[in-house]
Structures are given as structure tokens and as C-alpha cells.
Amino acid sequence: MSLNILIVDDSQIVRRVIRKTLDIAEIPYTELYEAANGKEALDLLNENWVDLVFTDINMPIMGGIEMVKKLSVDDVLKDIPIIVVSTEGSTSRIDQLKKDGVSAYLRKPVTPEQLRDIVNDLIGGGEDE
Amino acid sequence: MSENYSEILYNVLEESLESLAFMFAESIDTSDIAMTDTECIKVTMEFTGDLYNGSLMMIVPSNISSEIAANILGIEDTSDDATDLGDDSLKEVLNVICGRVLTEISGTEPLFDLSIPEIEKISCTGLENYISEQNTCSAIIDDMYPIILQFKKY
Numbered sequence: 001m002s003l004n005i006l007i008v009d010d011s012q013i014v015r016r017v018i019r020k021t022l023d024i025a026e027i028p029y030t031e032l033y034e035a036a037n038g039k040e041a042l043d044l045l046n047e048n049w050v051d052l053v054f055t056d057i058n059m060p061i062m063g064g065i066e067m068v069k070k071l072s073v074d075d076v077l078k079d080i081p082i083i084v085v086s087t088e089g090s091t092s093r094i095d096q097l098k099k100d101g102v103s104a105y106l107r108k109p110v111t112p113e114q115l116r117d118i119v120n121d122l123i124g125g126g127e128d129e
Numbered sequence: 130m131s132e133n134y135s136e137i138l139y140n141v142l143e144e145s146l147e148s149l150a151f152m153f154a155e156s157i158d159t160s161d162i163a164m165t166d167t168e169c170i171k172v173t174m175e176f177t178g179d180l181y182n183g184s185l186m187m188i189v190p191s192n193i194s195s196e197i198a199a200n201i202l203g204i205e206d207t208s209d210d211a212t213d214l215g216d217d218s219l220k221e222v223l224n225v226i227c228g229r230v231l232t233e234i235s236g237t238e239p240l241f242d243l244s245i246p247e248i249e250k251i252s253c254t255g256l257e258n259y260i261s262e263q264n265t266c267s268a269i270i271d272d273m274y275p276i277i278l279q280f281k282k283y
Contacts, residue, residue, distance in 0.1 A: 087243070
């Protein structure tokens with residue numbers, strides 16, 4: 001199965017690193033969209049079908065937490081799996097993110113193995129549909 | 130009693146640089162640090178939390194930025210991409226260090242909100258003013274680039 005993936009991070013180098021890590025992990029994708037903040041991501045999600053979202057928490061204009069909350073009340077978008085990729089290590093933050101609808105949390109720096117395991121858990125891997 | 134987090138700062142710096150940019154840091158005495166470039170870059174970020182507020186600051190010579198970007202991305206440090214993403218890479222390094230330092234100092238229970246890192250070009254002269262402060266660590270990266278890291282609680 002080839003995915004449409006959205007990477008949301010205000011850092012261009014982080015977006016590039018996630019893209020590269022997806023390639024190394026051999027996660028198949030058709031489209032790889034990028035957004036620099038939550039607002040850009042919501043605009044993009046309203047125009048394009050996306051199967052999986054990777055997002056940071058701390059971003060200007062609209063951060064990842066606000067974006068996740070908006071997605072969770074959108075009838076069309078609420079079921080898209082969201083993986084938060086962040087530097088934060090607070091368990092209370094991670095618990096709250098999961099309550100808000102985040103599917104998984106990865107702490108930076110992320111390895112290809114971690115990425116592949118999480119995507120396989122959420123989407124299923126190795127099977128063509 | 131005031132705490133000194135210099136050793137934690139160095140351990141996190143060493144681990145973060147190695148895992149993120151495949152670069153190796155060696156601790157040096159702060160009095161031995163000498164910047165190799167005339168222009169330095171200061172990256173700062175602030176945090177607010179349940180237990181305390183504060184900031185983390187990193188100072189490096191400006192010529193390291195493209196090398197860090199290149200190492201993170203696995204590209205040549207002379208490429209346009211490495212030059213263009215140099216500042217971005219320094220912000221990301223500090224971002225990773227900040228998250229880990231807070232966890233090392235305060236554990237995983239407290240909640241902290243981190244600001245977006247800010248970058249400023251400064252002269253490399255007069256850095257001894259930073260070095261003399263508490264909760265500062267200094268190191269040499271890849272035997273070439275000096276780095277100063279400073280943690281403050283407000």
C-alpha cells in the first residue's frame with residue numbers, strides 16, 4: 001500500500017530528515033506533502049487526501065496541539081492517524097496528546113526502525129491492497 | 130543550595146550531537162575555549178513549566194552551521210542546501226538538547242512549554258562573560274569547533 005503522507009514542522013531541516021528517514025525505512029508513499037505549521041496543514045488537508053500525518057508540537061501561527069484538537073472534531077479528518085515527532089519528554093504531555101487523538105509519539109531524533117515499526121502498527125505493512 | 134548542571138549539559142550535548150549529526154564532542158575546561166572564527170552564532174530558547182521557567186543558550190562559530198546541516202542530511206557541507214539550512218540545523222540541535230536537558234534535570238513528570246529557538250549572529254570576542262556563569266559547559270566538536278552551552282533557571 002502506498003501512502004499519502006503529510007509532514008508538519010516549522011523546521012525545513014526536520015521535514016527533510018523525516019522524508020529521508022521514511023526513504024531509509026522503505027515506507028512506500030505516493031505523495032509527500034509538507035506544511036510549516038498547523039494552519040498550513042489544515043488548509044492542505046482540506047484540499048488533499050492524506051493517510052498519515054507526522055507533526056511537531058511547537059510551531060508558530062498554529063502549533064501541533066491546536067491542530068490535533070481541530071482535526072479531532074472534523075468528521076472527515078478525525079480518523080487520520082497522527083504521529084507526533086517532538087523533543088519533549090513529559091509523560092503528562094504525551095498522555096494528553098493521546099487523549100486528544102494522537103495515535104503515537106516519537107521522540108527526536110527518530111530512527112528508521114522506530115518509524116517503520118510505528119507506521120506498520122498504525123497502517124499495516126508489507127501487504128498490498 | 131544552588132545546583133550545577135554543567136555535567137548534565139555536557140552529557141546531553143555529547144549524546145545529542147552524536148545521534149543527530151554524527152559529530153563528537155569532547156569536554157574542555159571553559160578557560161581553554163578559543164573561538165576559531167570571528168563571527169559566532171548564538172541560539173536561544175526559553176521554557177516555562179510546572180516547576181520553573183528558564184532558558185537554554187548555545188554559542189558556536191558560524192562556520193560549523195553548514196557542517197552540522199550536511200551531517201544531519203548526509204550531504205556535502207559545500208552544497209547550497211547545507212549552507213541554506215545551517216541556521217535551521219542549529220535551532221534543531223538546541224531544540225533536541227533542550228528537551229533532553231529538562232528531562233534529565235526534572236524527570237518526565239513535569240510539563241514544560243518550549244519556545245521556538247531564536248538565532249542571532251554575534252562577535253566571538255567577549256565570550257568569557259558567558260563562560261564565567263554557572264550552569265555552563267564547553268566542548269570541542271570534531272576536534273575543531275568550540276561550543277558553549279548555558280542553562281538558566283528564572
